[in-house]
Amino acid sequence: xxxxxxxxxxxxxxxxxxxxxxxxxxxxxxxxxxxxxxxxxxxxxxxxxxxxxxxxxxxxxxxxxxxxxxxxxxxxxxxxxxxxxxxxxxxxxxxxxxxxxxxxxxxxxxxxxxxxxxxxxxxxxxxxxxxxxxxxxxxxxxxxxxxxxxxxxxxxxxxxxxxxxxxxxxxxxxxxxxxxx
Amino acid sequence: xxxxxxxxxxxxxxxxxxxxxxxxxxxxxxxxxxxxxxxxxxxxxxxxxxxxxxxxxxxxxxxxxxxxxxxxxxxxxxxxxxxxxxxxxxxxxxxxxxxxxxxxxxxxxxxxxxxxxxxxxxxxxxxxxxxxxxxxxxxxxxxxxxxxxxxxxxxxxxxxxxxxxxxxxxxxxxxxxxxxx
Numbered sequence: 458x459x460x461x462x463x464x465x466x467x468x469x470x471x472x473x474x475x476x477x478x479x480x481x482x483x484x485x486x487x488x489x490x491x492x493x494x495x496x497x498x499x500x501x502x503x504x505x506x507x508x509x510x511x512x513x514x515x516x517x518x519x520x521x522x523x524x525x526x527x528x529x530x531x532x533x534x535x536x537x538x539x540x541x542x543x544x545x546x547x548x549x550x551x552x553x554x555x556x557x558x559x560x561x562x563x564x565x566x567x568x569x570x571x572x573x574x575x576x577x578x579x580x581x582x583x584x585x586x587x588x589x590x591x592x593x594x595x596x597x598x599x600x601x602x603x604x605x606x607x608x609x610x611x612x613x614x615x616x617x618x619x620x621x622x623x624x625x626x627x628x629x630x631x632x633x634x635x636x637x638x
Numbered sequence: 639x640x641x642x643x644x645x646x647x648x649x650x651x652x653x654x655x656x657x658x659x660x661x662x663x664x665x666x667x668x669x670x671x672x673x674x675x676x677x678x679x680x681x682x683x684x685x686x687x688x689x690x691x692x693x694x695x696x697x698x699x700x701x702x703x704x705x706x707x708x709x710x711x712x713x714x715x716x717x718x719x720x721x722x723x724x725x726x727x728x729x730x731x732x733x734x735x736x737x738x739x740x741x742x743x744x745x746x747x748x749x750x751x752x753x754x755x756x757x758x759x760x761x762x763x764x765x766x767x768x769x770x771x772x773x774x775x776x777x778x779x780x781x782x783x784x785x786x787x788x789x790x791x792x793x794x795x796x797x798x799x800x801x802x803x804x805x806x807x808x809x810x811x812x813x814x815x816x817x818x819x
Contacts, residue, residue: 458643459644459645460643460645462641462672463639463640464641465646476768491643492710494677494710494711495712530675532748533748534743535743536811538743557741557811560717562719564715564716564719569678569716571741
């Protein structure tokens with residue numbers, strides 16, 4: 458942040474506002490406090506029988522890698538609506554959400570992933586959206602573990618197949634460990 | 639948004655960027671896209687025996703009304719860390735989180751509440767933080783339903799006591815209905 462988005466001043470200071478206990482971007486001219494908070498990445502793992510649907514990313518970052526359909530939650534929607542929208546956009550599918558599967562915080566990049574499980578209506582009821590090079594169903598044995606785009610997707614997939622073995626869907630709450638060197 | 643926070647230009651346009659499908663604030667001078675996304679309000683209902691701990695707000699909005707301890711999730715923390723921090727700040731307690739209880743989307747103000755349940759270490763192990771006028775334990779019969787600050791807290795409390803009767807803690811996913819007139 459170089460300029461105040463309210464008054465245009467370049468007098469932006471990193472200070473702790475009165476009554477607060479954290480450093481914020483504050484405008485020295487008009488006093489506006491500019492907060493920054495974590496974003497939600499909402500998504501859904503579409504399933505059919507013993508298989509899950511992944512999308513190969515056509516965009517950066519991690520272009521060419523496989524991912525659980527998802528993206529930034531938008532203003533004006535619920536978490537579930539956002540997850541269904543992302544599935545619709547990336548894998549051209551309409552899923553019936555059956556539950557929330559994973560909440561995965563990534564503190565060092567200020568993101569919280571929320572992954573639902575969604576039932577596909579048919580084994581061929583999907584396609585490649587604009588942000589996907591390819592979309593396909595994978596059994597557990599077929600998952601390309603070395604080509605998964607993000608840690609959040611690895612977390613969701615590992616826990617999904619473990620839950621299946623136990624016949625017990627559940628909510629997993631985790632975080633990415635970040636080793637500061 | 640009146641000015642670009644990157645270059646200071648006042649040429650801010652509401653347009654759909656290339657490759658996007660939503661209107662964003664875009665700077666006509668430097669091309670920066672300024673996204674706005676929902677915020678997470680993370681919190682926790684501290685419990686002891688058959689009672690729950692609420693805080694009476696000393697600050698606006700809804701000053702003087704009772705609330706489940708919570709507030710905006712901050713950068714650099716996990717959802718659970720944020721919930722414990724809010725409990726520490728507002729009711730001076732250290733809870734052991736036992737599970738996630740409610741996710742409550744409020745699409746028209748771009749918020750997602752996430753409320754955990756937390757065990758108090760002792761029936762008097764709390765106090766009034768700076769943002770609280772008063773903090774106390776309530777049995778279900780004592781809850782001041784007409785003086786609860788926010789719908790998200792009503793949702794959490796109603797579901798908490800219903801779950802208790804059934805002896806079955808579970809995750810509730812809901813949203814605030816907003817009737818456009």
